[in-house]
Amino acid sequence: xxxxxxxxxxxxxxxxxxxxxxxxxxxxxxxxxxxxxxxxxxxxxxxxxxxxxxxxxxxxxxxxxxxxxxxxxxxxxxxxxxxxxxxxxxxxxxxxxxxxxxxxxxxxxxxxxxxxxxxxxxxxxxxxxxxxxxxxxxxxxxxxxxxxxxxxxxxxxxxxxxxxxxxxxxxxxxxxxxxxxxxxxxxxxxxxxxxxxxxxxxxxxxxxxxxxxxxxxxxxxxxxxxxxxxxxxxxxxxxxxxxxxxxxxxxxxxxxxxxxxxxxxxxxxxxxxxxxxxxxxxxxxxxxxxxxxxxxxxxxxxxxxxxxxxxxxxxxxxxxxxxxxxxxxxxxxxxx
Amino acid sequence: xxxxxxxxxxxxxxxxxxxxxxxxxxxxxxxxxxxxxxxxxxxxxxxxxxxxxxxxxxxxxxxxxxxxxxxxxxxx
Numbered sequence: 001x002x003x004x005x006x007x008x009x010x011x012x013x014x015x016x017x018x019x020x021x022x023x024x025x026x027x028x029x030x031x032x033x034x035x036x037x038x039x040x041x042x043x044x045x046x047x048x049x050x051x052x053x054x055x056x057x058x059x060x061x062x063x064x065x066x067x068x069x070x071x072x073x074x075x076x077x078x079x080x081x082x083x084x085x086x087x088x089x090x091x092x093x094x095x096x097x098x099x100x101x102x103x104x105x106x107x108x109x110x111x112x113x114x115x116x117x118x119x120x121x122x123x124x125x126x127x128x129x130x131x132x133x134x135x136x137x138x139x140x141x142x143x144x145x146x147x148x149x150x151x152x153x154x155x156x157x158x159x160x161x162x163x164x165x166x167x168x169x170x171x172x173x174x175x176x177x178x179x180x181x182x183x184x185x186x187x188x189x190x191x192x193x194x195x196x197x198x199x200x201x202x203x204x205x206x207x208x209x210x211x212x213x214x215x216x217x218x219x220x221x222x223x224x225x226x227x228x229x230x231x232x233x234x235x236x237x238x239x240x241x242x243x244x245x246x247x248x249x250x251x252x253x254x255x256x257x258x259x260x261x262x263x264x265x266x267x268x269x270x271x272x273x274x275x276x277x278x279x280x281x282x283x284x285x286x287x288x289x290x291x292x293x294x295x296x297x298x299x300x301x302x303x304x305x306x307x308x309x310x311x312x313x314x315x316x317x318x319x320x321x322x323x324x325x326x327x328x329x330x331x332x333x334x335x336x
Numbered sequence: 337x338x339x340x341x342x343x344x345x346x347x348x349x350x351x352x353x354x355x356x357x358x359x360x361x362x363x364x365x366x367x368x369x370x371x372x373x374x375x376x377x378x379x380x381x382x383x384x385x386x387x388x389x390x391x392x393x394x395x396x397x398x399x400x401x402x403x404x405x406x407x408x409x410x411x412x
Contacts, residue, residue, distance in 0.1 A: 058400075059385045091386050093345050093376045098385035166377040206401065301345060304376045 009034035032227040051204035079147035082115030103174030111151030162310035218266025226273025250326035257290025286326030
């Protein structure tokens with residue numbers, strides 16, 4: 001199915017540019033053209049199809065569904081909805097406040113907000129086509145686990161103490177309202193929007209355009225990095241110098257990921273090229289998850305609803321989680 | 337004079353929303369009082385969870401995306 005992209009790269013690089021497959025430049029350029037064209041087509045098609053299917057799932061429905069759920073199941077549900085709900089990081093504050101004022105515990109809200117950027121449907125499909133289903137399952141499992149445990153941890157340290165006062169007040173009122181509802185046995189209907197085919201198409205078209213414009217440069221960077229490594233860095237160099245043997249390479253990768261900021265879809269090509277060039281799986285995961293989930297823009301956004309203390313706890317928690325993921329996977333790789 | 341508020345925490349989409357509304361209002365010669373609301377506590381009072389959102393005379397008329405020029409023409 002993907003052979004058409006190889007043919008296209010053959011034609012462009014060896015035919016039009018007249019480069020030889022034996023030269024480093026020819027080899028690297030061929031890799032670049034093949035991968036970029038493949039990922040671009042996959043992206044646009046997949047985003048469109050998925051958006052078509054989930055056009056009617058909106059964040060309000062998720063909130064109503066989560067409100068009043070038992071905590072234990074709440075973390076799992078919050079994290080699962082994080083996977084399937086369309087989400088843009090600029091909406092994270094309104095979502096946080098919307099959930100909070102519905103009386104949903106901070107931990108469940110954060111389980112949603114941690115998982116949401118890490119995993120989305122487009123990222124899952126892209127992962128499957130580039131890195132195989134086994135790696136995809138590992139990725140989803142870790143992303144959700146971090147969200148679920150992170151949420152649980154935040155609730156167990158009573159993170160709501162360190163919300164900004166207006167947010168804490170909203171949470172209190174929400175929980176009060178929830179209790180009143182329980183007593184009156186009144187249940188709110190959770191309904192999905194009804195959409196016509198034309199509205200779905202419009203939504204999907206906008207999504208495809210939106211996401212593509214956001215991530216195309218990351219695809220260029222990721223694949224470009226891959227092409228450079230592929231053509232110019234000797235095989236095994238990365239493995240030798242940044243391999244699983246160097247314990248410090250994982251925290252270093254996490255720290256390096258903080259100033260970098262990309263969404264999950266954009267970071268996957270980077271992941272592919274790092275893995276294919278022999279960077280250990282744990283180090284790669286740590287770097288990519290840190291790039292996606294821990295960033296300065298996110299920090300500044302969350303500052304609007306959290307006190308410094310909670311913000312610091314939250315970020316340290318993420319960094320520790322990513323580092324542990326990296327170490328555990330580097331350690332386990334020989335046994336997988 | 338219509339009181340219009342654009343709710344959003346300051347991303348590009350919110351700026352684009354303001355631009356679209358200004359453009360359509362100018363084209364149709366409608367006098368508006370446009371205000372950008374970035375304070376999360378205020379946004380919360382409109383119970384909006386996906387931004388950018390547009391509020392006309394106190395009522396939320398659009399949310400979750402940059403409105404098209406047609407959308408804007410409809411609620412102006």
